[in-house]
Amino acid sequence: MQITLNGQPKDIPNNTSLAALVDQYTKEPTRVVAELDSAIVTRDAWSRTILKPGCTVELVTFVGGG
Amino acid sequence: MQITLNGQPKDIPNNTSLAALVDQYTKEPTRVVAELDSAIVTRDAWSRTILKPGCTVELVTFVGGG
Amino acid sequence: MQITLNGQPKDIPNNTSLAALVDQYTKEPTRVVAELDSAIVTRDAWSRTILKPGCTVELVTFVGGG
Amino acid sequence: MQITLNGQPKDIPNNTSLAALVDQYTKEPTRVVAELDSAIVTRDAWSRTILKPGCTVELVTFVGGG
Amino acid sequence: MNTDQLEIAGQKFSSRFLLGTGKFRNKGDLKASIIACGARIVTVALRRIDLERHDENILEYIPEGVTLLTNTSGARTAVEAVRIARLAKAAGHGNWVKIEVINDSKYLLPDNEETVKATEILSAEGFIVLPYVSPDLYIARRLVKAGAAAVMPLGSFIGSNMGLRTREFIKVLIDEITLPVIVDAGIGAPSQACEAMELGAAAVLVNTAVAIADNPPMLAKAFSQAVEAGRAGFLSGLPAKRPQGEASSPLTGFLFE
Amino acid sequence: MNTDQLEIAGQKFSSRFLLGTGKFRNKGDLKASIIACGARIVTVALRRIDLERHDENILEYIPEGVTLLTNTSGARTAVEAVRIARLAKAAGHGNWVKIEVINDSKYLLPDNEETVKATEILSAEGFIVLPYVSPDLYIARRLVKAGAAAVMPLGSFIGSNMGLRTREFIKVLIDEITLPVIVDAGIGAPSQACEAMELGAAAVLVNTAVAIADNPPMLAKAFSQAVEAGRAGFLSGLPAKRPQGEASSPLTGFLFE
Amino acid sequence: MNTDQLEIAGQKFSSRFLLGTGKFRNKGDLKASIIACGARIVTVALRRIDLERHDENILEYIPEGVTLLTNTSGARTAVEAVRIARLAKAAGHGNWVKIEVINDSKYLLPDNEETVKATEILSAEGFIVLPYVSPDLYIARRLVKAGAAAVMPLGSFIGSNMGLRTREFIKVLIDEITLPVIVDAGIGAPSQACEAMELGAAAVLVNTAVAIADNPPMLAKAFSQAVEAGRAGFLSGLPAKRPQGEASSPLTGFLFE
């Protein structure tokens, strides 16, 4: 199925959890914040959050800034 | 009867017209603009505008300014 | 006899030594420098330096300055 | 014979006059000032001034400047 | 004929110097100053007539043909500014208004937000609106949308004569906004007015400095000349600053080489 | 008739703007610039003629009646400056000389001490001497004694367009010295020239900024106007700066009280 | 013990120097700079993770106990700023947010109006909000009402190193507003940071100048010292400027009288 991750279209297996998605893209999930369809999903809810086709996920993190 | 003229209480005869009031306070009515109870009264309407007790009149004019 | 001390005329006894003059005007001779007729007189020479009528003495010291 | 003209060595015929030299290098002699061996030579003296071997001539003129 | 004219709301003006009419020691000085500087736009204010004594009529001292730009001084909100503007229009001397909304008696700084609101309302009513603001790019963009005829950023505090303390931010407006930028407030010397024009301002408005000078007409004319000089400087392609020296006389042909 | 004229060595001049003639891209621009700005004094330099090719005659481009002020550029000592001045005089175009003694190829700063010496010698020979110096009160006093006709302090480095970086020290000369103070060097914009005049300078000399502008005659005229404006500002009693605001419109008679 | 501490939202900080963490050539320099300058508050930004490669974790380079102030860079509206702030909070590193709403890619000027709106929303949600604004008295008053914890006016354009070009208007905020005033943006040299503190600013934030210096930790420490020096200058009663000289050595007792 296709989702939008950080503005890019991505094909992922059906029934992928948010936790699995995060694990795929970063080694340090603890510093990532996730938004699913514009709503923040807290870290403890990631494993039980199953992504649906066409959803939009944002994974963000801290970077240097002024 | 009492009215408020330019922020000050004034006693004037009953049935005074706006035109009469203006004449009393300036020699150059053509450069005065009149507001009666917050509405502008055009010059041609001054004579037929009879002031009522308790009304508020503003007579303003141009002055030097930056 | 009369001398000029720091720009002012002063009457002093004949045969006054420079050391005696200094002692009269300051409690801390060690911080004073003396000039006699535009020549510096070192401290060890003060006692044997006898002032002559009409001579000019400058006694100077350190003060705050920028 | 050789002379130095404006800092450069130049071969010129013997008995050349300053006037002839000037004529060779400019079309507008009236705006040139001449120095021969560090002394100014006025224009009226140019024809009777015969250059000698080894002499130093400066020919200068006005230019734009601030 | 001078083709580089100030243009506001489709009207052309032969002078880029605007004069305020407040604070003159006498009205004769005012009239002489307007004539001396050739201003084609002057500001006036609106006040209650004095009930105790006869006021002088300021308009008598303003030459025929000069555009009156009434300010809304005294207004603390957009609503008050709108009311003053409408009164001024009713007086029958045109519909040019300088929006001035101030809630600060110490520095006399303009309230940008209320000024935008008043500009929207009055532009919609057909006024030619020149808002006086702190120079701010976003406010200027909103004034463009609101229908302002020009933007009047302050150089420094009103009446302070401190000059162009907002230089960089006025330059941003000049570069980014399509409306004429008229520097208003704080300009206290011809050199300061000249510098504003060199930056590319469309015009400069001065009041206090002229009014309180020893010789107001002379200084008014000086400002006007300085504004012209600055405009010509801007148009003629002023060269940039360089951190070192560079000879103006030739570096060749020296006698002592 | 303008009675406030620049006076140097007993001669009066109808303009307080002096133009340098170096670095113009073409001589037509130079001539047009002199005419546009109305300068009555222009500087020129003296150089060896070019032995290889015909030089243009700079004097053809300078209108009749304009005073030539020959600089001593190229001189590194008083002796060299004196020699250049004497050559210039021999050329038959008057005895006005701007002493310029420079031993610094980076900033082109003048050597004050050598300049004083050259001034002494040339004044004694009857030259009208205008020395170019770093602004220094003691040097200026010595130039007065040496017979200088004016003092020409630098605003900033020659050709830098940095403006009046010596403001306070030029002001000291204006206040303390009886000779005309002509600000020379570094003036790169009309506003800067205007400011120099507002301080009380007698005149301003510009070369580089005009010569390298996109439109030299237009900028020359702008400088001239700015100089006039600054002079009028000085004479009209410019008001002082104030750290706060002060209303230009009346503080009474507000509608909303 | 130093009792003159920076206090924001009831918390005290032993340093009045805030450091931004962007643009460092390497993260080692960043960490060394934070330690060298002793900053107790540092700014960070929030960005999408890079899907192609492993990002460095900026937080590893920020010493324990330092307060993270997340900026909302990238936001063009209040709504976007609010969304970024909420994400930052969800990351579990506190609720301090620097509101930064910018719609101007050339000068990076803040949109004051949107910033006020974001401040209202986020303060109401319990965030500690430090809004970055153009210095404007009315905006600052509204920020006070909106619950801001401090006001962060710009000194000049972000990253420009131009220093305190808004001097007079920052001073107005310092004098008129009860919140701490933290000068942000454009501060490019320790002397500039020092001057901001002498005016009475509560703190200064620097990023670009330190990050791109040859020796970032050395310059970070220099800024920190300069901020302390400026604060002490402010507290010690700096004397005013005088237009003339005044001897520092005694004017009596001269030898040559």
Add this chain to the structure above:
Amino acid sequence: MNTDQLEIAGQKFSSRFLLGTGKFRNKGDLKASIIACGARIVTVALRRIDLERHDENILEYIPEGVTLLTNTSGARTAVEAVRIARLAKAAGHGNWVKIEVINDSKYLLPDNEETVKATEILSAEGFIVLPYVSPDLYIARRLVKAGAAAVMPLGSFIGSNMGLRTREFIKVLIDEITLPVIVDAGIGAPSQACEAMELGAAAVLVNTAVAIADNPPMLAKAFSQAVEAGRAGFLSGLPAKRPQGEASSPLTGFLFE
């Protein structure tokens, strides 16, 4: 250990801040100020003793080990300066002398030419000579030849607190002269001292500002910190100014693209 020490005449000093001792309201403040700022060189003056009353001994308030730099204030000529220097040496507190020759009671400007002469004489006699001058490249070159140990150009008028009004000309000395450049006079705020050091000055001397502050020791320390900060700024490679903005946060990875 700090290896970047001020070095004058082969001696090293742990502080680049020099303090003048004049004008303090009380000597306790003076002593506390010297201790607070850690100055290793302080200036003093020489005056006739007061014949009518007992003077305080200034030397008691100067900590052991601090180098005394006696100024020649009161001297109007090289000859008088030399005489004062010799008296100071005879007092037995070293041979460091700050040449100060002034013939201008309004601005207190130094007479460069007399100062050079005094420097020649005193250097030849073995004094360590620090001449106070108006910043002038040629004078500085002559001071190098005359054997000066440092050059002390003025920032602005003595006691004026006007700061670095001679910025460009001090920078010329720093770049062109091998001697230490110590900025003296007119420095009235830590930010100004800091800026002088950022330009590359070797040290800064302050007196009036500290002496007349509300809290002299606090301000003395602030100056000392600011001088250190400015020095570190100079050494760390301060970045240049830019006329536009440049983001400090990343320009990629925005959420709203």
